Amino acid sequence: MAENHVIKEVKLAPIRNGTVIDHIACGQALNVMKILGVNESNIDSCISVGIHVSSGKTAGWKDIIKIEDRELDSDTVDKIALIAPEATISIIRDFYVAEKFTVKLEDHVIGLARCSNPNCITNKGEPVSPEFDVVSRHPIQLRCCYCDRVLMNISDNLL
Amino acid sequence: MDLYDKDVVSIKDFTKDQIEGILDLSERMVPYALGDKVERILDGKILGNLFFEPSTRTKLSFESAAYRLGCDVIDVSEMSMTSISKGETLADTIKMVDAYCDLIVLRHPYEGAARLAAKFSINPVINAGDGAGSHPTQTLLDLFTMREAKGTLDGLNIVLVGDLKYGRTVHSLANALTMFGAKISLVAPESLQMPDDIVSNLEEKGCHPYKTAILEDVIDQADVLYVTRIQRERFPDPAEYNKVAGTYRIDNAILREAKNDMIVMHPLPRVGEIAPEVDGTQHARYFKQAFNGVPVRMALLSAILGGELRWQKTT
Numbered sequence: 001m002a003e004n005h006v007i008k009e010v011k012l013a014p015i016r017n018g019t020v021i022d023h024i025a026c027g028q029a030l031n032v033m034k035i036l037g038v039n040e041s042n043i044d045s046c047i048s049v050g051i052h053v054s055s056g057k058t059a060g061w062k063d064i065i066k067i068e069d070r071e072l073d074s075d076t077v078d079k080i081a082l083i084a085p086e087a088t089i090s091i092i093r094d095f096y097v098a099e100k101f102t103v104k105l106e107d108h109v110i111g112l113a114r115c116s117n118p119n120c121i122t123n124k125g126e127p128v129s130p131e132f133d134v135v136s137r138h139p140i141q142l143r144c145c146y147c148d149r150v151l152m153n154i155s156d157n158l159l
Numbered sequence: 160m161d162l163y164d165k166d167v168v169s170i171k172d173f174t175k176d177q178i179e180g181i182l183d184l185s186e187r188m189v190p191y192a193l194g195d196k197v198e199r200i201l202d203g204k205i206l207g208n209l210f211f212e213p214s215t216r217t218k219l220s221f222e223s224a225a226y227r228l229g230c231d232v233i234d235v236s237e238m239s240m241t242s243i244s245k246g247e248t249l250a251d252t253i254k255m256v257d258a259y260c261d262l263i264v265l266r267h268p269y270e271g272a273a274r275l276a277a278k279f280s281i282n283p284v285i286n287a288g289d290g291a292g293s294h295p296t297q298t299l300l301d302l303f304t305m306r307e308a309k310g311t312l313d314g315l316n317i318v319l320v321g322d323l324k325y326g327r328t329v330h331s332l333a334n335a336l337t338m339f340g341a342k343i344s345l346v347a348p349e350s351l352q353m354p355d356d357i358v359s360n361l362e363e364k365g366c367h368p369y370k371t372a373i374l375e376d377v378i379d380q381a382d383v384l385y386v387t388r389i390q391r392e393r394f395p396d397p398a399e400y401n402k403v404a405g406t407y408r409i410d411n412a413i414l415r416e417a418k419n420d421m422i423v424m425h426p427l428p429r430v431g432e433i434a435p436e437v438d439g440t441q442h443a444r445y446f447k448q449a450f451n452g453v454p455v456r457m458a459l460l461s462a463i464l465g466g467e468l469r470w471q472k473t474t
Contacts, residue, residue, distance in 0.1 A: 119290050121271040126248050128275060146271025147292055148169065150356040 012048040018068040020090040021080065026052055028084045029063035031155040035079045036067065045069040079112050081105040083155050085140060107134050109142060113157045120147040130159075162462040166277040167285045170295040170331045175338040178302065181458050185303050188454035188461070191227055199229025200466035207260035208234035209252075210287070211267045216427060217287050217297070220452035221264050224460055227453070233260060253279045262464055265289075283463050291325045297426055298331040300455040304448040305383055308422045312339040316380050320346040320407055321387035321432060323353040325394075328426045329387055330357050337364040344369045344377040348403050351389065374407060378416045384409070384442075386425045386432050410434035414442055424448050 024032055029051050038047060045068040055062040071091055072080075080087055081103035091099040111129035115122050122130040122144070132142035132151060142151040151157060162177065173181075190196045206225045210218050218236070225232050235256075249272060256263055257280040265276050266287040273286030273293070288294040306312050317336055319329045323345055333343060333353070343361070345353050345368050352370060361368055371377060378384065386409055394400040408431060409423060425433055425445040437443050460466065 115271075117270060119268075119270050121249065121267075121269040121275045121289075124249075124269055126250050126275055128250070128278070144271065146274045147290075148171075149270070 012050050012064065012066050014095060015046075015048075015066050015068045015092055016095055018045065018066065018070055018092050019072055020092060021065040021067075021084075022062070022088045022090065023055065024063040024065065024080075024084040024087050026061045026063055028155075029065055031083050032063075032065055032080055032087075034155070035076060035083075035158060036065075036072075043070075075112070077103055078106075078109075079158055082109070082112060082140065082142075082158065085137065105134060105137065105140070108132070108145075109134065112159060113142065113151060113154055114159055115144045115147060115149060116151050116153060116157050117144065117147050117149040120144060120149065122146050162459070163465055164283055165463060166273075166283050167295050167459060167463070168273045168277055169286070169293045170298045170335045173295075173335075178299065178335065178338065181299055181455070181462065182303050182306055184458035184462060185299075185451075185455045186307075188457040192224070192450075192454040192457055194227070200461060201225065201228040201230035201464055204230045204262070204464050204466075205260040206230050206232045206460070207256045207263045208232055209256060209263060209265045209267075210234070210236050211265075212288065214266055214287070216449050216452055217266065217294075220449075221285075221287065221456050221460075223453050224456035228457055228461060228466060230460060230464070249275060250279045253284075256280075257282050262460065285459065285463070288327060291327050291330075293331050294327045295331055296452070296456055296459060297328045298335050299459070300448065300451045301328070301332050301385070301424065301426070302335060303455050304424060304444055304451050305422075307447075307451070308444060309382060312336075312341075314340050314342070315382045316342045316344075317383045317385060318344045318346060318374070318377050318381040319353075319385045319387070320374055322351050322389040322403075323347040323387070324351045325390055326387040329353070329385065332385065333357065333361055333366075333368070334364075337361055337366040341366065344371065344381070346371055346374050346377065346407070348372050348406055350399070351403055351406075374413065375416060378413065378421075379418070381417060381421050384417065384421060384423045386423060386429075388425075388428065388430055388432055405431060407432060408434060409437055411436050411440065414440065417442065 029049050048066040050064040052061050053064050085105045087103045089101055090097045109132045114130050122128055131145040135141050135143045191198050208221055222232050253276045262283050263280055264285045264287050265273050267289050270290040270292035272289045273284055277284040286293055286295055302312060323329050343366055389404055391400050421442060422444040423442045427445055427449055
């Protein structure tokens with residue numbers, strides 16, 4: 001009882017405005033950070049990251065990210081779905097959850113990742129966006145609609 | 160079989176019925192492919208043959224198939240002679256060629272090129288090989304050759320041997336064979352075995368191929384021995400090629416282990432994988448297989464360009 005109480009105490013502090021990405025598969029938080037573009041000097045608010053946080057929902061472990069003063073566009077949410085398909089997104093406004101939804105991985109994905117096959121025509125400067133069919137959801141596997149290759153290392157190939 | 164105005168990009172786009180329909184039509188095309196009968200059912204049509212990689216059999220057999228049916232051919236055989244050498248995208252080349260012909264046949268070094276061409280072309284596109292990807296018309300002529308020799312495609316025991324990693328013909332062929340309940344053995348050194356994603360694809364379709372590096376393990380049960388060349392041009396590292404080149408050589412000694420009616424096939428060109436002494440045996444089918452490219456491609460051109468319909472009206 002006392003131990004559970006302590007875990008709740010050390011969770012990330014609430015944010016006034018922004019986005020909470022919760023239920024990220026354990027270990028994927030840093031890849032989600034890449035999608036958010038934290039290395040591109042275009043973020044001017046605080047981001048808090050919890051890695052290997054106890055998940056009340058599944059009695060397991062999860063990662064969680066809180067981004068202050070930013071709401072995510074649909075392209076970013078779709079990319080997050082590729083590597084954290086169970087993640088939930090909460091939009092926070094004035095400390096309240098204004099909107100909450102689970103990311104959705106569509107059956108067909110366009111323009112979010114590049115094909116890992118260097119010899120695929122989509123990697124050769126042609127005027128097309130890479131396209132994939134989702135052939136498995138657990139684990140996520142994408143098959144290139146052009147060269148038919150199954151995409152390995154999705155997080156390394158996000159656009 | 161309704162292939163009118165359809166693209167032929169991958170063998171996976173075909174149903175079993177469509178494949179059987181093409182093979183039936185190919186059979187009817189044989190006397191026309193031999194020149195014993197003449198039928199110009201594609202008179203007035205133009206085929207655009209775009210070969211951005213070297214080819215002898217595929218290119219010539221498409222040309223022969225077109226001419227036998229009265230179809231004219233325009234062609235490009237070298238990238239250096241096209242605007243691609245000036246930096247033009249394949250998409251732009253296709254849109255331009257599309258305006259000059261009724262059907263495009265494309266061979267290209269990059270995987271997925273035919274799918275891209277089909278997207279940008281209004282007229283139908285036939286994939287004549289895209290990098291290490293698909294080669295569906297080769298698969299159809301391979302199936303035609305097997306059916307011609309064995310009388311059926313159902314439940315055959317097929318041994319695929321050689322370069323199963325980079326050899327596009329075996330990727331397409333293995334996929335198609337799953338539709339006919341084939342028992343498949345994959346014979347290759349570990350470094351050239353069939354890619355895992357293709358094996359998983361076969362398994363999803365209920366075919367569980369047996370993998371081995373030793374041909375003698377499986378040759379005695381085979382109905383068809385399908386041999387492929389280890390392709391120097393697909394190896395990024397020449398040292399890797401030298402390690403595996405010459406691993407398998409089919410000669411009369413090893414064929415003594417095989418059934419009398421087992422056939423040996425090869426997409427050609429061969430570079431020492433099959434000894435010339437095999438050519439005169441009852442097993443050799445590879446030159447017949449090369450000829451079969453003509454009736455099969457005649458059947459495809461005819462079905463896609465509507466010649467089949469015209470033919471039905473006149474015969």
